[in-house]
Amino acid sequence: MKTEQPALAAALDPLAGRRILVGISGSIAAVKLPLLVSALAKRGAQVRCVLTPSAAQLVSPVALASLSRERCYLDADQWSHAAPRPLHVELAEWAELLLVAPLSATTLGRWVHGLGDTLLASTLLATEAPVLAAAAMNTAMWSAPGVRANWDQLQGFERVLPLGPAEGLLACDRQGSGRMPDPELLLLALESLASWGWRRDWHGRRLLVSAGPTREWLDPARCISNPSTGRMGVLLAQAARLRGAQVDLVHGPLQLDPSWLEGLNRHPIDTGAELQQLLQHLQPQMDAIAMAAAVADHRPAVTLSHKPEKAAVAAAMAAAWEPVPDLLVELVGRRPAGQRILGFAAQSGDVVPQAQAKLARKGCDLLFANPIDQADAGFGSATNQGWLLGPGAAVERLEPMGKLPLAHRLLTALGGLI
Ligand SMILES: Cc1cc2nc3c(=O)[nH]c(=O)nc-3n(C[C@H](O)[C@H](O)[C@H](O)COP(=O)(O)O)c2cc1C
Known part of the structure; x- marks a missing residue:
């Protein structure tokens, strides 16, 4: 252990x-x-x-x-x-x-x-x-x-x-x-x-959590991705399960102790397109969604079916790229009445103004923005800190804490809106 x-x-x-x-x-x-x-x-x-x-x-x-x-x-x-x-x-x-x-x-x-x-x-x-x-x-x-x-x-x-x-x-x-x-x-x-304690305040509610990175493939051996380990999303899913929620977890390739996944209804995915499809399928039954996955924002317009030799990679890399659809915006756009959505924003530099602009652009109910250019926060770290934005113009500072207590804070905020 x-x-x-x-x-x-x-x-x-x-x-x-x-x-x-x-x-x-x-x-x-x-x-x-x-x-x-x-x-x-x-x-x-x-x-x-x-x-x-x-x-x-x-x-x-x-x-x-x-x-x-x-x-x-x-x-x-x-x-x-x-x-x-x-x-x-x-x-x-x-x-x-x-x-x-x-x-x-x-x-x-x-x-x-x-x-x-x-x-x-x-x-x-x-x-x-x-x-x-x-x-x-x-x-x-x-x-x-x-x-x-x-x-x-x-x-x-x-x-x-x-x-x-x-x-x-x-x-x-x-x-x-x-x-x-x-x-x-x-x-x-x-x-x-x-x-948090033992109270099952999410009992009878369904929560969809996305976690981890997505990968976009240039060819069978090369992809673009990010350093997300899935820790924040998986802890959110477990915290919600322990509070009585029925949880579905859609996740990219994870880097964490597999026992943390025990008891969760899991849907592994790899690419943004796979994530998009599952979100579409699962969204209608949910009371709330926490979109913690770190979705790669660009993908090659064409994925090669063969692996080019090293010398030809630069040419393949220079070929057309296309944006991956904004999955959070899509979720917000088609959500049923009463469904609440929490988004995540990994930011560097001055976090709050960028996060405020992002919340306005995405239209979700809550946005947790965290710095990724500081020690002990962001990708893969055991602790995190940041700001919780919305509803309205509310901005709550969340001081450094373990990712599980943070998951509970976010669930309390999200559950309070349902
Ligand atoms: C090798 C061995 C393994 C056992 N494993 C279990 C078990 O996994 N779960 C269980 O409920 N009882 C198991 N039992 C039976 C309990 O030990 C037995 O019912 C005992 O009365 C339990 O008492 P306790 O609850 O006071 O410890 C096992 C017994 C033995 C000899």
């Missing part, structure tokens, strides 16, 4: 300094937790672990204690005569955030039915902090009616962000749903809980 962050991103990390209680129950996915706990500790979080007796059979409490730099709590600790207060209450009150990963069928059942017969189960009943819960189990267990009913009931719990299992090859050799969400995604969801 990646733990190193640029200095500014580390200083602004919503997880740094937070007291996080990690509850681990008896799923084989528990073996993934030591590295996640280590990553949290390296990001400056205070981490304590609680294991059920089954979890303690599957993952080493000593490893977790060592990696969290704290003692690890087991059921036996609950009955210590040296404890002045019940341990489950002590831990519940200590934690600012809880992560239950993996959440087994049994611990889920105890929680939903108000049973506190393990240290973890009673801590879950005693806590008033937000909880991220990541289920993991065999595919057949996951589809068992009792488990589904318990899971459905958990969706209605205050302060809980439930993350259903992913598809994949399971340790029981079944291919299907049941795999614990990737630890990188759990880190992202925890960061979301720390920066």
Whole structure:
């Protein structure tokens, strides 16, 4: 797992300094937790672990204690005569955030039915902090009616962000749903809980996000593109999903951890023409659109079917180029009543006047303009800053922050217009 962050991103990390209680129950996915706990500790979080007796059979409490730099709590600790207060209450009150990963069928059942017969189960009943819960189990267990009913009931719990299992090859050799969400995604969801909270204010809404660069091909081996990694758009899509939205993500070639894409309804594209086609197809059903893709603005009028030798490339390059249609303007031009659109503008130099002119030209509801000629902002960086323009003449300065908290700020602004 990646733990190193640029200095500014580390200083602004919503997880740094937070007291996080990690509850681990008896799923084989528990073996993934030591590295996640280590990553949290390296990001400056205070981490304590609680294991059920089954979890303690599957993952080493000593490893977790060592990696969290704290003692690890087991059921036996609950009955210590040296404890002045019940341990489950002590831990519940200590934690600012809880992560239950993996959440087994049994611990889920105890929680939903108000049973506190393990240290973890009673801590879950005693806590008033937000909880991220990541289920993991065999595919057949996951589809068992009792488990589904318990899971459905958990969706209605205050302060809980439930993350259903992913598809994949399971340790029981079944291919299907049941795999614990990737630890990188759990880190992202925890960061979301720390920066936004658990409220699903986008529930029932459909959001279309475009992300990443497009590529325009001169020949089968050469293209024009840009350094967009897709980070901002993908984080917007995940943030919206965690807030309950139904999200479609249309994206060019991405450079980011593939686990960040888990759970998203994805539509990969390559060229501006492919993006244009998908936007046309998906737009009518959407409540809102965030157009974060960095669309290459010119393309060769003709794409050669063969690769010219090096000496002939200059001639091919000098041949006619044509503008790629302005996809944001097209979206605005054909949007149904009530649909809200957020555009992005990557600017160098004096950002605000250029962005104001762009907003007037494009006609979208909101425009986030960010500098690309400054450190720790723009393409590929972990942090960003800029100005949010519209509606009317409103200009809001957004100070440097991580791209996930920024995604939440933008979603709050966009959601407020729907
Ligand atoms: C090797 C092994 C792997 C297991 N994996 C899972 C799992 O992924 N999910 C699950 O719900 N139960 C799994 N179980 C069963 C649970 O450990 C069992 O239901 C236990 O009662 C869970 O208790 P707990 O929630 O207190 O940890 C597994 C059991 C074993 C022996």
